[in-house]
Amino acid sequence: MNILVPNLGSTSLKYQILEMPAEAALASGKLERVRDYREAIAQIQTGSVEVHAVAFKAVHAGPRYRGTFLIDDGVVRALEEFLPAAPAHNAIYLTGIRAFRESMPGTPLVAAFETEFHRTMPDFAREYGVPATWREAGVARYGFHGASHQYVSERSTAMLGRPLRLVSCHLGGSSSMCAVDCGRAVDTTMGFSPQSGLENATRHGDLDPFAVLFMMERHGWGVDEVRRQLAAEGGLAGLSGIAGGDVRDLEDSNSAAARLALGVFAYQVKKTIGAYTAAMGGLDAVAFTGGIGENSPRLRAACCEGLSFLGVQLDAERNENGRGDRLVSPAESPVAVLALATNEELIVARRAFAVLRSSVAAL
Secondary structure, three states, X not given: OEEEEEEEOOOEEEEEEEEOOOOEXXXXXXXXXXXXXXXXXXXXXXXXXXXXXXEEOOOOOOHHHOOEEEOOHHHHHHHHHOHHHOHHHHHHHHHHHHHHHHHOXXXXXXXXXXXXXXXXXXXXXXXXXXXHHHHHOOOOOOOOOHHHHHHHHHHHHHHHOOOOEEEEEEOOOOOEEEEEEOOEEEEEOOOOOOOOOOOOXXXXXXXXXXXXXXXXXXXXXXXXXXXXXXXXXXXXXXXXXXXXXXXXXXXXXXXXXXXXXXXXXXXXXXXXXXXXHHHHOOOOEEEEXXXXXXXXXXXXXXXXXXXXXXXXXXXXHHHHHXXXXXXXXXXXXXXXXXXXOOOHHHHHHHHHHHHHHHHHHHO
C-alpha cells in the first residue's frame, strides 16, 4: 500500500509517499515559507507512483480524537470545533482535507493526531487548575508534535542502544519539547493549544492569560483581533521585530532585538531541560530536531550552555561541522546530545497503515 503523507507545518510542506509495510520511500519533497497551502498541495509531485491513501499529521480535535482515525464528517466537525484552539494548524489541515477530497475522490484519508503520543502523560502533568466545567469541555494539556517526539525517541534509543530518559527538542517554526521516559511521554511544553510553551516563529509561548484580558479591556479589542495578533505577530517575530520570526533571519541580524529573541528562546529550552530532568529523576540524552534543532549549531550551543552540572556537554567540532544523525557530545559525556533529522511522515504512515489494515480486516 502506497501512502502519501503531506506534512503541513506552520511554515512548510514536506511530503513522502511510503510503501507500507516495507516503509520504502517512493517519493518526497519539501516546500518552505509556504503561505498558500492549497497552492502548495497542488505542487506535490507523485510522478508515476500510485497513491492508495493519504495520511495527515493532524493537530487538534479534542479529547475524542487523541489517536489515528479514518477521516469522516465527525473528524472534520471536531477539527472545526477546535479550530479556535489551533487556528494556525487546523485551518491548514482542513484546507488539505478538502483539497484531497476534491482532487482524489474515493481515496481513503486518515488523520493521525499529534496528541496521540502524549496520551501516556500522567494526570498530574495533564490537568489544569480550572473550574470543573472547563475540564468537562475538554480543557487539558494535550501536547503536540507527537509524531516527531515519538520518532526522536525511537531513533535515539536505537542509536544509543538502551532505554533512555530523554528530552526531545523539536525546534523550528513551531517548537515544543517532550520528556520521554523509556519511550513514554511524561510531560510536554505545549498544552491545550500549540500556542503555549516555547516561543514559536510568530506565535507566543507561555503567557499569563490576564495579560490578554488586560490588553483587550485597555484597547477594546475583540477575540478575533487578539487571536490574529498572538498567532501572527507574537513569538520570535514579536520579540525581534523581524517579520516571520525565522531563526535564520534572526541569526543573520545584528540587532539587539534579534539577539534578545534568540536569548529568550535558548533560555526557555535550557530551563525546560532542567525541569524535565527533575520530572524523570535523571537524564540520559537530549535530542535536537526540527529546522532549528537539526540545523543551527549556534542555537544548540546556547541551549546547552550552563548545563554541565547535569552532565550535558557539547563537542564543538561535532556540533559545528558534523552531518546527518549524530552525537554532538563528547564520547565520554554522561549525557548524550544528538542532532537528528525527524521523520514524522514515517510515524504517520505506520499509524495510518495499521488503521487501514484494521478497517479492511473488519469488512
